[in-house]
Amino acid sequence: MTEILLAVCCLTAGLCVGIKFSEKYTEKYKFYKSLCEFNEEFYSEVVFFRKGIRTLADRPYQSPPFEKLLKAFISKNQGSAAELSYPPFLNETQRAGLIAYFDALGKTDAATQSELYENSKKKFASELSVAENEQFRYSSVCRKTGLIVGLIVFVLIV
Numbered sequence: 001m002t003e004i005l006l007a008v009c010c011l012t013a014g015l016c017v018g019i020k021f022s023e024k025y026t027e028k029y030k031f032y033k034s035l036c037e038f039n040e041e042f043y044s045e046v047v048f049f050r051k052g053i054r055t056l057a058d059r060p061y062q063s064p065p066f067e068k069l070l071k072a073f074i075s076k077n078q079g080s081a082a083e084l085s086y087p088p089f090l091n092e093t094q095r096a097g098l099i100a101y102f103d104a105l106g107k108t109d110a111a112t113q114s115e116l117y118e119n120s121k122k123k124f125a126s127e128l129s130v131a132e133n134e135q136f137r138y139s140s141v142c143r144k145t146g147l148i149v150g151l152i153v154f155v156l157i158v
Helices: 002-049 064-077 092-104 110-157
Strands: none
Touching: 002 064, 002 110, 064 092, 092 110
16 A cells, blocks of 8 residues: 555656646746737837836736846836846846847837837747747656656556
């Protein structure tokens, strides 16, 4: 009886580890989806409403790391010494691109901001597409691998 209970625990642990590894890809997808949504909302704020970028920071987004990064950038642009913490799935070129994007927000006229939107839209859409493909491909692989490892341990114990 204890062997079966231990085997079920190993199976569950393997599945949980697989799910934990797959979260990285899901978080990356949600981050870029939130970034694309922010970019669209930013464009409508600049072109139509002209309220300012601070109103966008109060809106909810799908990705908590994106919300945290957005609020840190906005407070940094207002002069506070906010610490920027990037999600671990971003590489150096992606971080540099985000720094350049957020540093340019709200600092020029509407025409230049519209150009920034157009350029960023293409770049963020390609990053979102890559993140979506990675999530589709690797998150299911991670979950299945965790389940298989759990099953192997289950068979070895029983």
